[in-house]
Amino acid sequence: MREIGEEKVAWIYFTRDVVPFAAMFAVECTTVGSNxxxxxxxxxxxNFxxxxxxxxxxxxTLLLPLSFVFGRSRSLPSAKSPLFFKIFLLGLIGFMSQIVGCKGIVYSSPTLASAISNLTPAFTFTLAVIFRMERVMLSSSATQAKIIGAILSISGALVIVLYKGPKVLAVASSTPSSLTISSHQHLTSVDSSWILGGLLLASQYFLISVWYIIQTRVMEVYPEEITVVFFYNLFAxxxxxxxxxxxxxxxxxxxxKPDITLTAIIYSGVFVSLFSALTHTWGLHLKGPVYISLFRPLSIAIAVAMGAIFLGDSLHLGSIIGSIILCFGFYTVIWGKAREDTIKTIAGSEQSPLLITHIIEDEAFPLR
Structure with a gap:
């Protein structure tokens, strides 16, 4: 009986923690690949x-048959219901985020897009607090960590956008983007494009955070991932x-033409608009918006490697400094979130009152 109980606990841990982690990591890899x-x-x-x-x-097109085969366990809500309006709003926000994101990458690079994506946890946490999806207790060390982490994430993003700095790693490339130009043109046109690209990408990830919040509300009412994602893509x-x-x-x-342009479109349609949207929707239903947004910083290392290998992108000092600040803020938010989840788990279980008292005391005096 004890072995059966241990196997059950291990399976629950695998399905609720390991599988979502692996799925979110795969989504970040596919997103960077699409960029x-x-x-x-x-x-x-x-043209974007x-x-x-x-x-x-x-x-x-791909989701249409899937929605008929796997998404018919519940009847569709009325077209006049608030749910359909929320899904339409998801399509509008998703389309707007795609437009500003694609334009931002045109002005900058996939590496910058991955760095700016670290703003997503801060944006999502702030919106979750506003819509009362996250609890805020200023006396709690978990809440303090999440607030400090959000501020650090925003500060790091500003460093990346406003300070490009000298090249730390330059990769030779034969692509048109690496053609030599005069120093004056480089300083005026490239740096201004870098800032504009960063602002557009920051707008994209704010819209993505709004998308997470609305999608979480939709899944609370209608937990049918494939159907919801199909209508989201249809409206978009x-x-x-x-x-x-x-x-x-x-x-x-x-x-x-049957070249890299067609490959990019098919890849984005399959792995971003379909796979990533389905995985995020499932993860939002299972774990909530803040957990999903915490995986954005993983894309930095992936983007740097892909950008250097396939695009000949150069790595700048501003990106390194800003990314370090962003990552520190990210892991501060993660620590706060993990701390909060641990307290909820212990408080909600039938544990020793002494252990719960110790946790509460540690929250009240975190620096003791």
């Missing part, structure tokens, strides 16, 4: 409006069609 492919495709002339629209079309496709066609009226830009 790198997109950046390479733009150097071949891919074309990229965004076709990506949603690919994911919606319907919203993006007129906007993208109006913004890019040159019909030749919409003709796809």
């Amino acid at each position: 790198t492919l997109y950046k390479a495709a733009t150097l071949r002339g891919l 409006y074309v990229f965004v629209f076709y990506s949603y079309v690919v994911s919606t 496709t319907l919203i993006s069609a007129p906007v993208c066609l109006f913004a890019e009226s040159n019909l030749t830009s919409w003709v796809l």
